[in-house]
Amino acid sequence: MEVRTRFAPSPTGFMHVGNLRTCLYGYLFAKKNNGKFILRIEDTDQERYVEGAVEIIYNTLKKAGIEHDEGPDKDGGVGPYIQSERKAIYLEYAKKLVELGGAYYCFCDKERLDSLAGENGIKKYDKHCMNLTPEQVQQKLASGVPYVIRQNIPQDGVSSYNDMVFGEIAVPNADMEDGILIKSDGMPTYNFANVVDDHLMNITHVIRGMEYLSSTPKYNLMYDKFGWERPQYMHLPPIMRDATHKLSKRHGDANFEDFLEKGYLVPAIVNYIALLGWAPSDNREKMSMAELMDAFDIKGISKSGSILDEAKMKWLNSQYIKELSEDEFVALAKPFFEKSKAAGKYDYKKLAKLLIPRVEILSDIPSKIDFLEEFEGYDKELYENKKNKMDKQIAVEILEKCIPKFEQTDDYSEENLQAIISEIIEQGGYKKGQVFLTIRLALTGAQMTPGGATEMADLLGKQETVRRLKYSLEYLKG
Ligand code: GLU
Numbered sequence: 001m002e003v004r005t006r007f008a009p010s011p012t013g014f015m016h017v018g019n020l021r022t023c024l025y026g027y028l029f030a031k032k033n034n035g036k037f038i039l040r041i042e043d044t045d046q047e048r049y050v051e052g053a054v055e056i057i058y059n060t061l062k063k064a065g066i067e068h069d070e071g072p073d074k075d076g077g078v079g080p081y082i083q084s085e086r087k088a089i090y091l092e093y094a095k096k097l098v099e100l101g102g103a104y105y106c107f108c109d110k111e112r113l114d115s116l117a118g119e120n121g122i123k124k125y126d127k128h129c130m131n132l133t134p135e136q137v138q139q140k141l142a143s144g145v146p147y148v149i150r151q152n153i154p155q156d157g158v159s160s161y162n163d164m165v166f167g168e169i170a171v172p173n174a175d176m177e178d179g180i181l182i183k184s185d186g187m188p189t190y191n192f193a194n195v196v197d198d199h200l201m202n203i204t205h206v207i208r209g210m211e212y213l214s215s216t217p218k219y220n221l222m223y224d225k226f227g228w229e230r231p232q233y234m235h236l237p238p239i240m241r242d243a244t245h246k247l248s249k250r251h252g253d254a255n256f257e258d259f260l261e262k263g264y265l266v267p268a269i270v271n272y273i274a275l276l277g278w279a280p281s282d283n284r285e286k287m288s289m290a291e292l293m294d295a296f297d298i299k300g301i302s303k304s305g306s307i308l309d310e311a312k313m314k315w316l317n318s319q320y321i322k323e324l325s326e327d328e329f330v331a332l333a334k335p336f337f338e339k340s341k342a343a344g345k346y347d348y349k350k351l352a353k354l355l356i357p358r359v360e361i362l363s364d365i366p367s368k369i370d371f372l373e374e375f376e377g378y379d380k381e382l383y384e385n386k387k388n389k390m391d392k393q394i395a396v397e398i399l400e401k402c403i404p405k406f407e408q409t410d411d412y413s414e415e416n417l418q419a420i421i422s423e424i425i426e427q428g429g430y431k432k433g434q435v436f437l438t439i440r441l442a443l444t445g446a447q448m449t450p451g452g453a454t455e456m457a458d459l460l461g462k463q464e465t466v467r468r469l470k471y472s473l474e475y476l477k478g
Contacts, residue, residue: 003033004036004037004038005035005038005206006026006038006201006206007027008040009041009057010041010045011049011053012048012053015257016256017239017259017273018209021236022209024270025301026207028274032294035204038201038203039061039070039071041082041083042194044187045187046187060256078200078201083188084187090192094182094192097149097222097225100226101152102151102225106125106150107129112128127178148180151179151191151222153221157173158171159171159217159220159221161217161233164233166213169216171214176215204232205234206232208235209236237306240306240308263364264317264361265320265321265362267320268317269317270289271285271286277306280296280297280300281300286319286320317361326353329356333355336362337351339365346372347459350458354455374445375443375445392476394430396477398435402420409462412457421436437453441472
């Protein structure tokens with residue numbers, strides 16, 4: 001039997017990383033088993049619908065490198081793949097379920113439903129409309145009384161199934177409510193649509209968030225009533241912000257787009273998300289999509305929630321950044337260069353060379369290069385602070401020797417500048433570190449820079465290098 005999994009997002013806004021992980025696992029599981037991965041848009045809840053959210057779903061999948069085999073834009077013969085276009089199908093099957101005794105029409109109005117609240121405030125429907133005769137039902141339908149269709153759940157017994165991640169799940173039928181399957185507007189609820197669609201779309205493995213773990217017995221009761229084969233279920237534990245809180249949309253920063261904005265690279269995001277709740281048997285950490293596909297195995301899925309550790313995610317991202325060529329880095333980093341004070345003023349490729357080993361996420365870039373434009377001269381305090389080993393007089397001496405040499409040459413290559421500085425060190429008998437630091441500080445005024453004295457001089461170019469050295473010399477002397 002061909003394995004078929006599906007991703008069934010509701011178009012409610014940006015793609016939360018939890019949803020993206022569900023999507024990824026569905027994709028990996030299908031591909032690992034030479035199966036098909038289906039995209040279905042669950043848009044029956046009109047109130048939660050957000051304009052543009054369907055495009056976000058497509059774009060996210062595309063960017064992440066997750067390719068669906070079937071979906072609204074790729075017909076596989078079991079469509080439509082958008083739930084709002086399947087309204088008639090749900091109604092047809094709901095009626096069938098009524099005939100089979102698995103559901104019934106309910107005409108109770110709000111007032112009656114409100115009156116059902118028990119002492120604890122829980123309103124469990126009391127099967128009132130089950131008592132209507134078929135004639136009464138027909139009469140009400142004919143006279144246009146608003147109705148919903150409810151599931152008829154047995155009052156005794158236990159419903160159970162074996163979840164591929166969580167094992168045996170058993171829920172007493174008495175704990176479940178006769179939930180609404182078709183709403184008064186004729187639209188199905190998730191509770192009904194997921195069953196009908198997963199069956200009609202021949203889904204073999206339902207992979208979704210854990211919030212559906214305990215309602216799945218209800219769905220199975222419907223499969224059984226219809227005489228349909230139940231799918232296998234794989235419910236996934238939540239992604240956590242910390243030990244006790246789920247990573248929620250409200251908390252922000254939890255969407256795929258947020259991570260892109262922060263300057264994470266797509267393969268790093270996908271890689272990290274894959275590891276949130278799953279680990280390969282050899283505990284590898286850096287994995288490409290092809291490697292994930294090859295290694296994915298439900299045995300590695302954990303039952304407990306996993307904490308999204310941004311420090312770890314940044315580290316992983318830095319590993320991907322280190323593999324970029326300078327050109328690739330420039331292309332990806334452009335928006336971040338543009339945000340810095342140094343925007344447009346330096347050779348981005350030269351900056352790339354300095355930054356590739358030094359940034360974890362691309363949004364680190366502005367803070368790493370802003371100093372280039374914040375130059376205000378030598379940090380005098382550094383020399384007046386007795387604790388450090390810098391000597392102001394020696395710094396003056398070094399700069400006085402350095403300036404004419406930097407003025408005379410036009411070759412600002414690393415090798416040439418190194419040779420010039422080495423000469424100054426030898427002739428003056430200075431300590432190496434002292435000379436490099438003096439020049440670097442004179443050029444940047446910053447204690448931390450991505451790269452040393454020669455790299456800074458190369459970046460700034462001759463004219464600006466000499467101007468800054470002179471400025472710092474005067475400043476130090478003054
Ligand atoms: N539309 C549901 C959601 O976004 C899908 C759940 C499922 O995969 O069945 O939560």
